Amino acid sequence: MxxxxxxxxxxxxxxxxxxxxxxxxxxxxxxxxxxxxxxxxxxxxxxxxxxxxxxxxxxxxxxxxxxxxxxxxxxxxxxxxxxxxxxxxxxxxxxxxxxxxxxxxxxxxxxxxxxxxxxxxxxxxxxxxxxxxxxxxxxxxxxxxxxxxxxxxxxxxxxxxxxxxxxxxxxxxxxxxxxxxxxxxxxxxxxxxxxxxxxxxxxxxxxxxxxxxxxxxxxxxxxxxxxSGIRQLHRNFDLGVSQADYPEIFNMASSSREGLRFVRQTTSDLIRSGRGYLVPQLLWQSGCKYAGYQLGKKYRKLPDRLVRILTGSPAYWEQNKRTSTHSTQ
Missing domain, CATH: 3.90.550.10 (Spore Coat Polysaccharide Biosynthesis Protein SpsA; Chain A)
Structure with missing residues (x-):
């Protein structure tokens, strides 16, 4: 072979x-x-x-x-x-x-x-x-x-x-x-x-x-x-946009459990290892992720100006003008 x-x-x-x-x-x-x-x-x-x-x-x-x-x-x-x-x-x-x-x-x-x-x-x-x-x-x-x-x-x-x-x-x-x-x-x-x-x-x-x-x-x-937490918000906003644009893929399975499971597991690990002082930072970053993700999934309902503030990929919006072409060429 x-x-x-x-x-x-x-x-x-x-x-x-x-x-x-x-x-x-x-x-x-x-x-x-x-x-x-x-x-x-x-x-x-x-x-x-x-x-x-x-x-x-x-x-x-x-x-x-x-x-x-x-x-x-x-x-x-x-x-x-x-x-x-x-x-x-x-x-x-x-x-x-x-x-x-x-x-x-x-x-x-x-x-x-x-x-x-x-x-x-x-x-x-x-x-x-x-x-x-x-x-x-x-x-x-x-x-x-x-x-x-x-x-x-x-x-x-x-x-x-x-x-x-x-x-x-x-x-x-x-x-x-x-x-x-x-x-x-x-x-x-x-x-x-x-x-x-x-x-x-x-x-x-x-x-x-x-x-x-x-x-x-x-x-x-x-x-x-x-x-940072704010950078996570921008990144997860874009993540939410991608899922909103391709429901035929992301509706195959739920993603909501993963974030909550990560927070629970990490909180437990931090407390068990004597680093519970990091839990507030974990919650802040996780909250930023969740907020960005949820806003991204609803981006079509948001004003253009807000979308451009929330995104981590401003050039994308210049190229695509808020349309999803589903093109691979």
């Missing part, structure tokens, strides 16, 4: 040292990707500037001989989209499997690609995603969130799990997710004009098509965010 081939697609915006380290670790994998596509987003004048744009190209050039094929594409910041930009990158690969990563996800070891590939030995697996571990500088609450969303045990999920797992059935993260090209094509690829959640929308379509989503706990990346 011929070994599967893997392409890697990485959108990059004002990349720094983590991006360099990501490419270095990819070049040391037991299975070196046959193709790597970097999509460099060109910042607007008020963005990170031409120096960082040049740095991105220079970093990529440094690794040109580390992979069988490396391609660098450019898109303007105002034209970036979570779905369409990744579609662009995947369109420049010709491999059986495609690994989507973010520029700040660092493989824990040299077997990340190999372990994700193993999930596709099951012909029904359409996508596989890695476990995300908190970094050394992650806060206690961030570490709790990573453990909640990315537990230590692997699982393969299908439509049969919708009643038991709810929305977790098609949870999947493009921070580090590998997609089977044939299943990607069958589902129509990523939604072109989605504000957020392009990964879960595609995974949901794959579940509807009879595919399975593999969570590979032994394939691990370091990845963490340090968001």
């Amino acid at each position: 011929m070994e599967k081939t893997v392409g890697v697609v990485i959108p990059a915006f004002c990349p720094g040292p983590l991006f360099h380290e990501l490419l270095r670790r990819l070049a040391r994998q037991t299975h070196i990707p046959e193709e790597v596509v970097i999509i460099n987003t060109i910042p607007e004048p008020q963005g990170c500037g031409t120096a960082q744009r040049t740095e991105a190209a220079e970093i990529a050039e440094e690794f040109r001989t580390s992979f069988p094929a490396l391609t660098v594409l450019e898109v303007r910041q105002r034209d970036f989209g979570h779905g369409k930009t990744r579609n662009l990158g995947i369109g420049h690969t010709d491999t059986e499997l495609v690994l989507c990563m973010t520029q700040d996800a660092l493989p824990r070891d040299s077997r990340l690609v190999e372990r994700l590939m193993h999930a596709f030995d099951d012909p029904a697996v359409a996508a596989a995603y890695a476990r995300q571990l908190p970094g050394k500088k992650s806060s206690v609450l961030e570490a709790e969130a990573r453990t909640f969303n990315y537990p230590p045990s692997s699982v393969i999920k299908s439509a049969a799990d919708l009643d038991r797992l709810g929305i977790k059935t098609f949870f999947c993260s493009d921070v580090c997710a590998m997609w089977r090209r044939s299943a990607y094509d069958q589902a129509g690829g990523f939604e072109r004009d989605v504000i957020f959640n392009e990964d879960m929308i595609l995974a949901g379509k794959m579940i509807q098509n009879g595919g399975r989503i593999a969570y590979c706990a032994d394939a691990q990346v370091y990845h963490a965010h340090h968001y």
Whole structure:
């Protein structure tokens, strides 16, 4: 049986040292990707500037001989989209499997690609995603969130799990997710004009098509965010917008239980570990998440000005003018 081939697609915006380290670790994998596509987003004048744009190209050039094929594409910041930009990158690969990563996800070891590939030995697996571990500088609450969303045990999920797992059935993260090209094509690829959640929308379509989503706990990346409560509100507003725009996916299962379960479990863990003083911060951040999410789900009833204040993706609203095209081109 011929070994599967893997392409890697990485959108990059004002990349720094983590991006360099990501490419270095990819070049040391037991299975070196046959193709790597970097999509460099060109910042607007008020963005990170031409120096960082040049740095991105220079970093990529440094690794040109580390992979069988490396391609660098450019898109303007105002034209970036979570779905369409990744579609662009995947369109420049010709491999059986495609690994989507973010520029700040660092493989824990040299077997990340190999372990994700193993999930596709099951012909029904359409996508596989890695476990995300908190970094050394992650806060206690961030570490709790990573453990909640990315537990230590692997699982393969299908439509049969919708009643038991709810929305977790098609949870999947493009921070580090590998997609089977044939299943990607069958589902129509990523939604072109989605504000957020392009990964879960595609995974949901794959579940509807009879595919399975593999969570590979032994394939691990370091990845963490340090968001304030207000930043969480913006992020979860966009999350709510995505769910409102794609009810055919998100109405398959309930998501309301997950947030409450996280708060209860984390509160218990904090008190048990003697860190109960963090519970008010947990409640503040969780309240911001909930408020943003609920407002996002009702965004069509809100004034344009308020939507643009609440969103974390202002460029999206400039591009789409509050319409949902459900397009993948």
